[in-house]
Amino acid sequence: MYYNGVYHLFYQYNPKGAVWGNIVWAHSVSRDLVSWERLENAIYPSRTFDAYGCWSGSATIVAGKPVILYTGIIDGANTQVQNYAIPANLSDPYLRVWVKPDNNPLIKPDPYINKTAFRDPTTAWKAADGRWRLSLGGRWGHRGIAYLYRSKDFVRWLKAEQPLHTTAGTGNWECPDFFPVAVSGESGLDTSAAGAHVRHVMKVSLDVTRYEYYTIGSYENDKYTPGKDMIDGWNGLRYDYGNFYASKTFFDPKKNRRILWGWANESDSMADDVEKGWAGIQLIPRKVWLDPSGKQLLQWPVEEIKKLRGKKIEIKNKKLEKGRIIEIKNITSAQADVEVVFSFNSLDKAEPFDPKWDRYDAQKLCGKKGSTVHGGLGPFGLATLASKKLEEFTPVFFRVFKDQSKHIVLMCSDASRSSLKDGKGSYRPSFAGFIDADLSKKKLSLRSLIDNSVVESFGEGGKTCISSRVYPTLAVYENAHLYVFNNGSENVQIDTLRAWSMNRPKNMNQ
Numbered sequence: 001m002y003y004n005g006v007y008h009l010f011y012q013y014n015p016k017g018a019v020w021g022n023i024v025w026a027h028s029v030s031r032d033l034v035s036w037e038r039l040e041n042a043i044y045p046s047r048t049f050d051a052y053g054c055w056s057g058s059a060t061i062v063a064g065k066p067v068i069l070y071t072g073i074i075d076g077a078n079t080q081v082q083n084y085a086i087p088a089n090l091s092d093p094y095l096r097v098w099v100k101p102d103n104n105p106l107i108k109p110d111p112y113i114n115k116t117a118f119r120d121p122t123t124a125w126k127a128a129d130g131r132w133r134l135s136l137g138g139r140w141g142h143r144g145i146a147y148l149y150r151s152k153d154f155v156r157w158l159k160a161e162q163p164l165h166t167t168a169g170t171g172n173w174e175c176p177d178f179f180p181v182a183v184s185g186e187s188g189l190d191t192s193a194a195g196a197h198v199r200h201v202m203k204v205s206l207d208v209t210r211y212e213y214y215t216i217g218s219y220e221n222d223k224y225t226p227g228k229d230m231i232d233g234w235n236g237l238r239y240d241y242g243n244f245y246a247s248k249t250f251f252d253p254k255k256n257r258r259i260l261w262g263w264a265n266e267s268d269s270m271a272d273d274v275e276k277g278w279a280g281i282q283l284i285p286r287k288v289w290l291d292p293s294g295k296q297l298l299q300w301p302v303e304e305i306k307k308l309r310g311k312k313i314e315i316k317n318k319k320l321e322k323g324r325i326i327e328i329k330n331i332t333s334a335q336a337d338v339e340v341v342f343s344f345n346s347l348d349k350a351e352p353f354d355p356k357w358d359r360y361d362a363q364k365l366c367g368k369k370g371s372t373v374h375g376g377l378g379p380f381g382l383a384t385l386a387s388k389k390l391e392e393f394t395p396v397f398f399r400v401f402k403d404q405s406k407h408i409v410l411m412c413s414d415a416s417r418s419s420l421k422d423g424k425g426s427y428r429p430s431f432a433g434f435i436d437a438d439l440s441k442k443k444l445s446l447r448s449l450i451d452n453s454v455v456e457s458f459g460e461g462g463k464t465c466i467s468s469r470v471y472p473t474l475a476v477y478e479n480a481h482l483y484v485f486n487n488g489s490e491n492v493q494i495d496t497l498r499a500w501s502m503n504r505p506k507n508m509n510q
Contacts (some may be wrong), residue, residue: 001061001066001250002016002250002251002252002253002254003061003066003095004093005031005093005254006029006031006093006094006095007029007030007031007032007033007252007284008027008028008029008066008095009027009028009029009030009036009261010025010026010042010043010059010068011025011026011028011263011282012025012026012055012056013025013026013041013247014022014344015041015459017274018273018274018276018277018279019274019279020098020269021153023053023054023055024041024042024043024044024054025040025042025043025044025054025068025070026038026041026042027039027040027041027096027441029063029094029508030508031508032304032307033259033285033302033304033305034304034305034505035505035506035507035508036255036505036507036508037054037094037508037509038095038249038357039096040097042068042085042095042098043085043098043100043384045072046100046129046295047072047100047104048074049072049074049081049083049100049104049105049142050072050073050077050100050104051070051072051073051074051075052069052073052074052075052076053072053073054070054071054072054261055070055071055073055080055105055119055120056070056071056174056175056246057069057070057071057082057120057121058120058121058122058123058124058134058248059123059250060123060124060134060154060191061131061493062124062154062349064291064391065086065087065090065432066086066087066095067084067085067086067154067240067382068084068085068086068098069082069083069084069090069106069121069134070082070083070084070085070123071083071118071119071120071123072104072105072134072412075106075183077115078107078115078116078118078169078247079115079116079488080115080117080118080119081104081105081107081108081109081115082105082106082107082119082121082157083100083104083105083106084100084101084104084105084106084154085098085099085100085425086098086099086101086167087099088388089122089193089427089466090475091161093186094361095174102207103155103481106155106156106157107121107136107149107157107159110159111469113138113147113270114138114139114140115267117137117138117139117172118136118137118138118147119136119137119138120136120137120172120174120175120176121134121135121136122135122136122152122176122177122467123179123191123250123269124151124191125178126192127192127194127430128194128488129223130152130258131150131151131152132150132151132152132154133148133149133150133222134148134151134157135147135148135149135164135176135178136176137172137173137174137176137204137205138150138172138173139171139172139173139207142169142171142226143164143166143167143168143169143170144166144167144171144172144173144175144204144206145165145166146163146164146165146166146169146173146176146178146204146224147159147160147163147164147203148162148163148164149158149223151221152418162222162223164178164222164223164224164390165202165223165224167233167278168291169233170204170206170233170234171206171207171209172206172207172208173204173205173207174205174206174207174208174246175203175204175205175212175246175247175248176202176203176204176205176246177201177202177203177204177225177247177248177249178200178201178202178378179191179200179201179249179251179258179299180193180194180198180199180200180201180219181198181199181200181201181216181258181289181290182196182198182289182290183197183198183199183290183294184290184292186257186287186289187230187256187257187289187469188251188252188256188257188258188259188287188288188289189251189258190251191251192254194219195407195457199217199227199290199294200216200217200219200260201214201215201216201225201297202214202215202217202224202226203239203247203249204310205245205246206234209234210245210265211238211244211245211261212238212244212246212247212279213233213234213236213237214236214237214238214239214297215227215230215231215232215236215237216230216294216295216296216297217230223479227294229295231360232344235360237297238298238433239260239262239297239299239465240262240465240466240467240491241339241362241363241413241417241431241432241433241464241465241466242413242431242465242466242467242468243264243265243266243267243431243467243468243469244262244263244264244265244275244283244465244467245262245263245265246262246265247259247260247261247262247263247264248261249288249489254431255500257286257287257289257329258287258288258289259285259286259287259302260285260286260287260288260299261282261283261285261286262280262282262283262286262467263280263281263282263283264280264281264283264454264467264469265280265469266279266280266427266469267415267426267427267428267470267471268425268426268427268468268469268471269424269425269426270425270426271425272426272471275463276384279453281469283454283456283467284301284305284456285301285302286300286301286302286465287297287299287300287301287302287303292461293436295436296329296436296463298461298463299448299458299462300458300462301449301456301458301462301467305337305449306337307390308337308502308503308504308505309337309500309501309502309503310332310500310501310502310503311326311330311331311332311500311501312331312498312499312500313329313331313498313499314493314496314497314498314499314500315328315329315494315496315497316358316495316497317493317494317495318475318493318494318497319491319492319493319494320380320485320486320491320492320493320494321486322374322486322487322488322489322491323374323486323487323491324485324486325383325484325485326483326484326485326494327481327482328483328484328497328499329483329485330475331482331500331501332478332501332502333384333385333386333450333452333480333481333482334385334450334452334475334477334478334480334500335451335452335498335501335502335503335504336448336449336450336482336500336501336502337447337448337449337450337500337502338382338384338446338447338448338450338497338498338499338500339353339445339446339447339496339497339498339499340382340446340481340494340497340498341444341445341485341495341496341497342380342381342398342443342444342445342446342492342493342495342498343441343442343443343445343492343493344377344434344442344443344490344491344492344493345442345490345491346442346490347363347377347400347407347439347442348371348403348490349376349377349488349489350376350377350400350401350402350407351374351375351376351377351399351401351402352401352402352410353399353401353402353403357432360409361426362411362412362432362433363429363430363431363432364432365410365432366410366412366414366430366431366432367416367429367430369399369410370395370412370414370416370417371383371397371412371414371417371428371485371487372487373419373487374487374488374489375399375487375489376399376400376489376490377399377488378397378398378399378400378410378486378487378488378490378492379395379397379398379399379412379485379486379487379488379491380398380447380484380485380486380487380488381395381396381397381398381412381446381484381485382395382396382397382398382448382482382483382484382485383395383452383481383482383483383485383498384396384448384455384482385418385424385450385452385455385470385472385475385483386480386481387472387474387475387479387480387481388419388474388479388481390422390483391421391474392417392418392420392472392473392474393417393418393439393475393483394413394414394415394417394418394455394468394470394472395412395413395414395417396411396412396413396414396448396455396457396466397411397412397485398410398412398435398444398446398459399412399488400413400439402487407439408434409434409435409437409444409459409460410433410434411432411433411434411457411459411464412430412431412432412434412466413431413432413455413457413466413467413468414430414431415428415429415430415431415468415469416428416429416430418468418470418471418472419470419471419472419473420449420472420473420474421471421473428470431467431468432466433459433464433465433466434464435459435463435464436463437460437463441442443495444460445459445460445461446458446459449502450502451477451502452477452480453469453470453471454467454468454469454470455467455468455470480493482499486496488510
C-alpha cells in the first residue's frame with residue numbers, strides 16, 4: 001500500500017528457515033519502490049484467533065487510516081477466519097507496530113463454507129450505497145469461489161447470498177484480486193471506482209496449477225461477469241507465464257497508477273532451498289492498465305527502476321542471418337536491462353501451425369520448438385545468463401507460426417537450459433505464452449530485466465510476460481554473457497537494441 005509518502009510491502013515470511021512454515025507478515029518500506037528498508041515483522045501469531053498462523057490478506061485505507069485484513073488459523077483442524085490489524089501509532093511514518101483489536105475475528109466461516117479453504121481477503125471497496133465490500137477466496141468441491149461480504153462500519157460483515165464470482169472445475173481460489181481499470185488511458189483507479197468508464201478485473205491464484213488467471217468483465221449489483229470472449233479457467237489469460245504466483249495490485253495515488261506485484265516461487269528443489277538459505281522473491285513491481293483492444297491487460301516495469309540504469313550500449317540496424325549470434329558486450333550481463341526491437345521483411349517463412357497442437361499450451365509447444373530448433377520466422381531473441389560457450393543459458397525468444405487465417409506468435413523463456421547442475425526436484429520448464437501481436441509492421445519488441453537468478457521479460461509492450469527463476473553454475477557474475485541470436489531461415493534485423501548495466505539499489509535512507 002501507499003500511505004503518507006511511504007510504500008509498504010507486507011509479505012509472507014518464515015523467520016526460521018527457507019521452507020514454508022512459521023509464517024508471519026514481514027514488513028519493508030520504500031519511498032520510490034526501488035530502495036527498501038526492512039522493518040520488524042508486522043503481524044505474527046499471538047492471539048487465539050491466529051494462534052496457528054497468519055496468512056495472506058490486504059490493506060485498505062478507511063477514513064484516511066490503513067487497516068489490514070488477514071486470514072488467521074484458529075485450530076489444528078485448519079479452521080480459517082478473517083482478522084484485522086491497525087497501526088499502533090499513526091505518527092510513526094513507517095507504521096512499525098501493528099495491533100490486533102479484541103473484537104477479532106471479524107468474519108467466521110458459516111456452515112455453507114469450506115472452513116479449510118476460506119482465505120486471503122481482498123482490498124475492500126465502497127459501493128454506491130456507501131457500504132464496504134470485500135471478497136475472499138475459497139472452494140466447494142472442485143468449484144472455485146470468490147465470496148462477497150458487506151459492511152457499513154468495516155467491523156460487522158455479512159456474507160452476500162450470492163458470491164461475487166464462481167467457476168466450476170478450477171479448484172481452490174487463493175489470493176483473489178478484484179479491481180477496476182479505466183476503459184481508456186494508462187491511469188490507475190482507486191479500488192472503489194465505478195461507472196461507464198470502468199471495467200473490472202478478477203484475478204485468482206489456482207492452488208491446483210500454481211498459476212494465476214484473470215478475466216476482464218463487468219461488475220453490477222454485486223455480481224462480477226467476465227466478458228463474453230473471456231476464458232474463465234485454466235486456459236485463460238495469465239499475468240505471467242513463468243515463476244509468478246500470489247500477486248497483488250494496489251492503487252498508487254502518488255502517481256495515479258495501479259501497481260501489480262508478484263511473487264517468484266522457486267525453481268529449485270526444497271533441499272536446494274535449505275542449502276542456499278532462501279526461497280522465493282518479489283519481482284519488479286509493474287504498472288498495469290487495460291490494452292486499447294479491451295481484450296487483455298498490459299504490464300510494464302515501474303518507471304523508477306530506470307534509476308538503477310548505469311552504463312549503456314546501443315546497436316542499430318544490425319542484420320541477423322540464420323545461425324548468427326552476436327554478443328552484447330561492455331555491460332554487466334548478470335544485471336542488465338535490455339530493450340530490443342526486431343523486424344523482418346516477410347511472413348512467408350512462418351511455419352504452419354499444426355492442428356494437433358494445443359492452442360492453449362504454449363509451454364508444451366516451446367518444449368518442442370526450442371531456441372536451438374531451426375525454424376522459418378524464428379526462433380530469434382536474447383540468450384541471457386549465458387556461459388561463454390553456451391553450455392547453459394536462458395533464451396528469451398519469438399517464433400511465428402501461420403494458422404489457417406492468421407499468424408500466431410509464440411514467446412518463450414526456456415529455463416530448461418539455464419543450469420548444468422543436477423535438477424532433481426527442480427522446476428525448469430520451457431515457459432511460454434502466445435502474444436496477440438499486430439504483425440502488419442513486421443516488428444516484435446522485447447524487454448528483459450536480468451538479475452543474477454531472475455529473468456523478467458515483456459513481449460510487445462507488456463502483452464505477454466514471462467519470469468524465469470534460474471540458477472546457472474557457470475554464467476554467474478562476471479562470467480555471465482548476453483547474446484542476440486537468430487535460428488530461423490528468415491533474416492531478422494535488430495532495428496534498435498539498448499542495454500544498460502544495472503546498479504544495485506541503495507538502502508532507503510542512504
